[in-house]
Amino acid sequence: MNPIPADWVLATTHLASDYVYHQFCALIRVRPKVLPPAELNSILFMACFNLVRMLADAYLNPVVLDKFGVIVLWYLPGAIDPAIQNDMMVATLMMSGPLxxxxxxxxxxxxxxxxxxxxxxxxxxxxxxxxxxSPGWFLQAHPAPKFHPEVSATLRVCGSSLCQAMQRPAALIAAALRVMHPSLYWSSLTTKLGLSLWADNNQLEEMGNRLREWVSVFTALAVMCNRCSPLHHDTLSRAQWFNVMTSVGNHSPVRMQMPNIGVEIAYNSGVMVGASGRIVRHGMDKVDGD
Structure with missing residues (x-):
């Protein structure tokens, strides 16, 4: 049974995530295979099918494990196919003004x-x-309990069109998180439902509308266009949380450095990387292209 209201875009995201999770379990010989949900269009289905193979390979051949055998770094080169990349490029063009x-x-x-x-x-x-x-988050320097969550500025202006453009990329990232960090995935869904009830009780119609249109299991997404990143930790994050980082576009080969775990990976177009941004220090240089 889908716990997400039927009129939420996130309901389809959850169906895709559940399909990827069960197929992943089948590939590592934990559960039988399942049929894909009829609600997934052909492009999203093929992207999920490809993602399952990438996740299984990363699970069976981990890059870095902690002392308890937990995967510290999920590395999925080629996880985002050209059709999904194109969706994100179109969405990025739509964000030109705010960017x-x-x-x-x-x-x-x-x-x-x-x-x-x-x-x-x-x-x-x-x-x-x-x-x-974000459909509802605390603005910088506006923490609880003095302040309350708000809709991010960009979503206030063009929320519906952006959410629609990013639906398949966001669904794919959510599906990866469902496998990489199941507890964070379910906590995120619970947060969305709780935030919706809070918005309804406080008659925050705009937030309620944006939550129904929101496509991601994450509360916030960061879009970076043609930016290099000096080595850094995500200091406002928590150690037990995961970032899912991706790269799309047409650019020259680039490396992402993670010196405190002794890893450097190819961060080329179509890659997906999952790790704790608070624990893993990461960064990358400028590249040629977009």
Missing amino acids: GMSVTRSGADKKWYTHESNFQSSQQGLTPGCINL
């Missing part, structure tokens, strides 16, 4: 993630920048 306004020209030491020195111009008409999307 352009996000770039700053001062405070390079404190706000490196938006400073102009870390961005490069596009060869395909994309707008460099870094923005966050």
